[in-house]
Amino acid sequence: MWDAPHWLTMKINDYELYHDLLQRNSGLSLPPEKTYLLDSRLTPIARKWGYPTLEGMTLALRGIPDNTLVSEVIEAMTAKDTSFFRDMTPFIALGERILPAIIKAKGRRRELRIWCAGCSTGQEAYSVAMVLKDNEIKLKGWQVEIHATDLSAESLRKARTGNYTQFEVQRGLPISYLMKHFDELDDSWRLKDNVRNLVNFEQMNLLDSYDEVGGFDIILCRNVLGQFEERTRTKILSKLSEALNENGYLLLGLEEKPAPDFTALKPLDGTDGFYGRQDGKYDLPVPKVS
Numbered sequence: 001m002w003d004a005p006h007w008l009t010m011k012i013n014d015y016e017l018y019h020d021l022l023q024r025n026s027g028l029s030l031p032p033e034k035t036y037l038l039d040s041r042l043t044p045i046a047r048k049w050g051y052p053t054l055e056g057m058t059l060a061l062r063g064i065p066d067n068t069l070v071s072e073v074i075e076a077m078t079a080k081d082t083s084f085f086r087d088m089t090p091f092i093a094l095g096e097r098i099l100p101a102i103i104k105a106k107g108r109r110r111e112l113r114i115w116c117a118g119c120s121t122g123q124e125a126y127s128v129a130m131v132l133k134d135n136e137i138k139l140k141g142w143q144v145e146i147h148a149t150d151l152s153a154e155s156l157r158k159a160r161t162g163n164y165t166q167f168e169v170q171r172g173l174p175i176s177y178l179m180k181h182f183d184e185l186d187d188s189w190r191l192k193d194n195v196r197n198l199v200n201f202e203q204m205n206l207l208d209s210y211d212e213v214g215g216f217d218i219i220l221c222r223n224v225l226g227q228f229e230e231r232t233r234t235k236i237l238s239k240l241s242e243a244l245n246e247n248g249y250l251l252l253g254l255e256e257k258p259a260p261d262f263t264a265l266k267p268l269d270g271t272d273g274f275y276g277r278q279d280g281k282y283d284l285p286v287p288k289v290s
Ligand SMILES: C[S@@+](CC[C@H](N)C(=O)[O-])C[C@H]1O[C@@H](n2cnc3c(N)ncnc32)[C@H](O)[C@@H]1O
Pocket: 025, 026, 027, 028, 078, 079, 080, 081, 082, 083, 086, 117, 118, 119, 120, 121, 124, 149, 150, 151, 152, 155, 204, 205, 206, 207, 221, 222, 223, 224, 227, 253
């Protein structure tokens, strides 16, 4: 049998440690070809914690690890990329087709509950809030809730401030929304309180139970599931489907589709990324021709 050199076996063992740690705590999948990320992302954390090398920190993580250190490792290994109105077309569908359909279907039950699951630094939830502002007149007298959750405490801290850099507002935010909903500060932009206060941010792990969060008319879980293994993805999709109200809508990232044998959801025609419950009735307005 080939005896692997010491440095290589060390790396394989380290890879397994981090793979399991991420799987257990956040569901994130670390494919072997991404092992190189461990060095670049975790070495600064090792230094911060006083370990001269990453191997030193890895050894400490093999014992009874400090919870704060584990959280920092997960934070560092998680992709948090986001932007306002990411992919744009789902937000157009939300304003032009999904909201009118919900308003019609609900009749006198004037309650709208939206959940942004895996909201990162808040741009997605605030984009939804701005679409709701566009529809303020139609939603007059409605009780509206936008619940936004993420595992990352650091991202949520930023999200709650509603403060964004010039670079962040340039990514996807139409200038008309910037002018209408943001105040310019010295070197950043701050979302006005009337939009900021529509969103309620909370820390939540998507691997945990959803019993406490209740039923939603719209759930967005975009560009989150792609980071999980198939089994975890399907488990989360099942729980999200169960958290949908009757005739509720689930919005996934444009590249993210349920497995072909996942039957709790059905794609909804002409609404990029929107899915409905298999037993739901969806009477969507015809798309506007531009
Ligand atoms: C790439 S961002 C997507 C943000 C936003 N949904 C979008 O599409 O722009 C993925 C987010 O999922 C979060 N996440 C990863 N694993 C999670 C878990 N187990 N529970 C909750 N959030 C998680 C990450 O912290 C990150 O903020």
